[in-house]
Amino acid sequence: MKKNVYPDNINNGRRRNKLNNLRVAASIATLFTAGAIIMGGLILSFNSLDVFSVPLLFVIAGLLVTLFFFVRRELKISQYWLIVLALMALGSGVLVSLLPTYLQGLHVHGIIHRSFVSGLLLLAFGLSGVYYSLFYRLSAKPRAFDVARYPIIIFFTITALVAYSLIVIHIVQNGVVQWQWSLFTTAFQSQSHIIETWQNGWPTFSVNPIYRAGILNHIIGTLMLMFLTSVISLPIGVSVGVFIHEYAGAKLGGIINFSTTALRSISGIILAVTAIDLLAVPKLGTLWFSIFHGFGHDVNGMIQYGRSSFLFASAFISLLVIPVIAKSTQEGLNSIPVDVREGSLAMGASKDFTLFHLQLPWSLPNIITGLMLGCAEAAGALTIIFLLSGVGQYGVSPLNETTSLAYLIFDIKFWQSLGDPVSNLKNSQFVVAFVLLIMTVGFTTIALILKRNLSKRYKGV
Amino acid sequence: MKLSNLKFVLNIKTLFFILALVPVIALILITVNLAVGSVHAINTLGLRLFSNTFTLGVEQINANPASLHYGLLPALWGTFLVVLISVCIAFPVSLAIAILANDFSRGHLGTIIRWFIGVLSGIPPIIYALMGAVFFGWFFFPKFAGQGLSASTNPPLPLPGMLPTDASCTLLGGLMLSLLLIPFLTPLLDDALHSVPGDLKEASLSLGANRWHTVKTITIPFALPGIISALLLGILTSLGESIIVAYCIGFTSSALPKPIFDILQRAAPLTSTIAMLAGGGFSLSTTVGPVGKSVASFAGLLLLIIAFVILGVTFYLQLKMKRRLVQ
Numbered sequence: 001m002k003k004n005v006y007p008d009n010i011n012n013g014r015r016r017n018k019l020n021n022l023r024v025a026a027s028i029a030t031l032f033t034a035g036a037i038i039m040g041g042l043i044l045s046f047n048s049l050d051v052f053s054v055p056l057l058f059v060i061a062g063l064l065v066t067l068f069f070f071v072r073r074e075l076k077i078s079q080y081w082l083i084v085l086a087l088m089a090l091g092s093g094v095l096v097s098l099l100p101t102y103l104q105g106l107h108v109h110g111i112i113h114r115s116f117v118s119g120l121l122l123l124a125f126g127l128s129g130v131y132y133s134l135f136y137r138l139s140a141k142p143r144a145f146d147v148a149r150y151p152i153i154i155f156f157t158i159t160a161l162v163a164y165s166l167i168v169i170h171i172v173q174n175g176v177v178q179w180q181w182s183l184f185t186t187a188f189q190s191q192s193h194i195i196e197t198w199q200n201g202w203p204t205f206s207v208n209p210i211y212r213a214g215i216l217n218h219i220i221g222t223l224m225l226m227f228l229t230s231v232i233s234l235p236i237g238v239s240v241g242v243f244i245h246e247y248a249g250a251k252l253g254g255i256i257n258f259s260t261t262a263l264r265s266i267s268g269i270i271l272a273v274t275a276i277d278l279l280a281v282p283k284l285g286t287l288w289f290s291i292f293h294g295f296g297h298d299v300n301g302m303i304q305y306g307r308s309s310f311l312f313a314s315a316f317i318s319l320l321v322i323p324v325i326a327k328s329t330q331e332g333l334n335s336i337p338v339d340v341r342e343g344s345l346a347m348g349a350s351k352d353f354t355l356f357h358l359q360l361p362w363s364l365p366n367i368i369t370g371l372m373l374g375c376a377e378a379a380g381a382l383t384i385i386f387l388l389s390g391v392g393q394y395g396v397s398p399l400n401e402t403t404s405l406a407y408l409i410f411d412i413k414f415w416q417s418l419g420d421p422v423s424n425l426k427n428s429q430f431v432v433a434f435v436l437l438i439m440t441v442g443f444t445t446i447a448l449i450l451k452r453n454l455s456k457r458y459k460g461v
Numbered sequence: 462m463k464l465s466n467l468k469f470v471l472n473i474k475t476l477f478f479i480l481a482l483v484p485v486i487a488l489i490l491i492t493v494n495l496a497v498g499s500v501h502a503i504n505t506l507g508l509r510l511f512s513n514t515f516t517l518g519v520e521q522i523n524a525n526p527a528s529l530h531y532g533l534l535p536a537l538w539g540t541f542l543v544v545l546i547s548v549c550i551a552f553p554v555s556l557a558i559a560i561l562a563n564d565f566s567r568g569h570l571g572t573i574i575r576w577f578i579g580v581l582s583g584i585p586p587i588i589y590a591l592m593g594a595v596f597f598g599w600f601f602f603p604k605f606a607g608q609g610l611s612a613s614t615n616p617p618l619p620l621p622g623m624l625p626t627d628a629s630c631t632l633l634g635g636l637m638l639s640l641l642l643i644p645f646l647t648p649l650l651d652d653a654l655h656s657v658p659g660d661l662k663e664a665s666l667s668l669g670a671n672r673w674h675t676v677k678t679i680t681i682p683f684a685l686p687g688i689i690s691a692l693l694l695g696i697l698t699s700l701g702e703s704i705i706v707a708y709c710i711g712f713t714s715s716a717l718p719k720p721i722f723d724i725l726q727r728a729a730p731l732t733s734t735i736a737m738l739a740g741g742g743f744s745l746s747t748t749v750g751p752v753g754k755s756v757a758s759f760a761g762l763l764l765l766i767i768a769f770v771i772l773g774v775t776f777y778l779q780l781k782m783k784r785r786l787v788q
Binding site (some may be wrong): 159275 | 473474476477478480481482483484485487488490491492495498536553554557558560564574576577579580581582583584585586587588589590591592593594595599600603604605617640642647669671672674694697698700702703704708720731735736739740758761764765768769771772775
C-alpha cells in the first residue's frame, strides 16, 4: 500500500467528500478526549470520581481503534501507533481496575490512592488522543501539525494558571471571611504590666497582662522596610548601573556585574548567616549594639532589645534590591540612541552634564520600575529577616525591632507550638496574607504599568 | 587642603565608583565570613561533616567531638530531591508557556501571558508556603494518606501515622517551590526564545516548515545556551530558597529517608538546616553551640561554591549567546 502523507494535495473533489466520515469520527474523538483530560484533572482533585477512570480509558482505546480504521480507509495510511496507543490505554484500564484502592509498597512511608495513578494515566492518554484526533480532524494537512500541538502547550499553561488562581482565590476568600477592621487599627501587644502598690508599708506587685491583637505595627513595619530599603539601595543601584555602563572597563565592569548578579542569585540564607555573625560583633550596652539590634521601651518603661533593627535588616535586604535597580538602570541607559548622546557631547556638554541632564532622565522610567519591583521584593523578603525579626510590639521606627507581615505569617506557624501569643492571630492569618498579597502584587503591577506609560511618554517621538 | 584636591575627592566618577564597590565588598565580606566561620567545624569534625546522622542537642563546653553529630548528608540529599522535583515540574511548564507566548500566539495573547507572569512574579514565597498547608489538605491528604491519619477512618489505613501530621513532606515542598519557579523561569526562557532572529524563523516558515517544526529545529537549538542558563538559574533559585522548604518540609532531618527515594517523608534541605543552626530566630536553636554555628557557615560555604560554579557557567553561556548574535 502506497503511503500518501498529504492526501489533500491531490485536489480532488471526490476524495474531499469521502473524508467526511473520518472528520466526524475525529471530531467525536477530539471532544471526548478533551473531556477525558478535564476528567483526569478532576479525578486528581477528587478521589470519589475515580469510578469513571476505567470506563473512560476503555472508551479512549475504542475511539483510537475506530480512528485507526477510518484513517486507513480514507487516507490510505496505516498509523499503527494508534493501535499501540489503544492497546496501552486498554492495558492501563485493566491495570487500574485490578489495583486496590490504596497502593502500598517499596517500603515507602505513605500510601497512594488509586485515583492518583488513574488520573495521571487519563491525562497522558487524553493528551495523546487529542493530538491524534485533532491531527486527523484536519486531514493531516501541514497546518494540522501545529494545531494538534496547541492542546498540549495550552494544557501546561492552563494547569499553571489554575494553580495560581486557586491560590489567589483561596487567600482572597479567606481574607474576606476573616476580615476585622479592628486588626488594622490596633498594634499587636502582649506584655505584662507590673503594678507596684504599697500596703501596710510594704510594696506588693501585681501583674496585669496586656494583650491586644492587631497587625497595625506589622503593616507599618512592612512599609518601613520598603522605605528604608529603597532609600539605601536607590543610590547604590543607580551608581552600579551607571558605573558599569559609562565608566568601567571590561574587566572591572565584569567583576562588579558578576558580584551584583551573584548577590541576588546566592541563597538569602547565606546573607542571613553573615548578618547574624555581624550582629554578634558589638558588645551589649554600646551604641552599635543598640543600632544593630534595635531597642524599645515596654509598658513598664524598661528598655528591650530586639533581634535586629529595621535599619540593619533593610541594609541586608537592599543587597537583594541593588541588582534589580542596577539591571533596570542599565536597560534604560542602553535604550538611549547613540546619536542623541553623541549630539549632546558634540554640542559641548561635558560627560557629567550629559549624564545628569540626558541619560538619567531618559532612563528614569526604568529606574522607577526597578525601585517598585525592589519595594515588592522588600515587602516579601523573608529569607534574610526571618532570623532577625520579632513581633515588634515596642514601637516601629528605624531603630526598633524588625517586623513585617511576611514574618508574621511565618511566626504564627512556628510559635503556635510554643504557646506564643502571636499564635492567637492564627484565625486571621489569611487577612495578613491578603494584605501582603495586595502590597506585593500591587507594587509589581504598578511598576509594570508605570514602565509602559512612562516609557511611552519619554520615548514616544 | 587645596580646592583642587577637594574637587578630586568629589569627582562624580569616584563617587559612582565607591558606591558601585558596595556589592563587591559585600560579596567578599560574605565569602570571607563563611570561610573563616567554617574553619572550626572542619577542624573539629573533619569528614564526619558528611556523615549520615544529624542531631540537634545540647552542646557542652569542650565536648568530645565524637559526641557531636552534625552530618550534612541528609540535608544534601534533601536539597537534591527538592531541586529535582521543583525543576522537573517547573521547567517544562515554563518552556511551554514561553513557546506559547513567543511562537504559538496570535494577536495580544503573548502580551497578556507576559503581563500575567509579570504580576505573578510579585507573589512572595511565604504565600506559597502558607498555601502549602492548604494544598496538603486538598490534595495530599486524600491522595497519599487516605481520608485521615487516624486508624478509625473508613477505609482504615494499612499503617497508621504514615505521613507527618503537620502537613509537610518533601513532595509538597518541591511542588510549592515549582510554583515559585514558574514566574521566575518563564521570562528568562521567553528572553532566550525572543533573542532568536526573526529572519531565521521567517526563512524556515517560508520554506514550508510549520510552526512546530520551526520551533523544534530553529528556535530551540539557536536559543539553547539561553535555555540552559535559564535552567541553571532555576536550579540555583530552588537551591537557595529557604522559606518554602522550612515551612512545607521542616528544618532538620536526622538521617537519610529510608528508602532513599521516599519523597513522602521529610528530607529537609540544606537551607533550612542552615537556618536552624544559625539560630537567632528560634528558641529551639539556643541549644546550638559554637560547633553548630560553624557547621552552618560550612553549609553556607558549600551553597556559595555551588552558586559560583553555576553562575560562572551561566555567564559563559550568555557571553556565547551574545557573540553568536553579533555574528
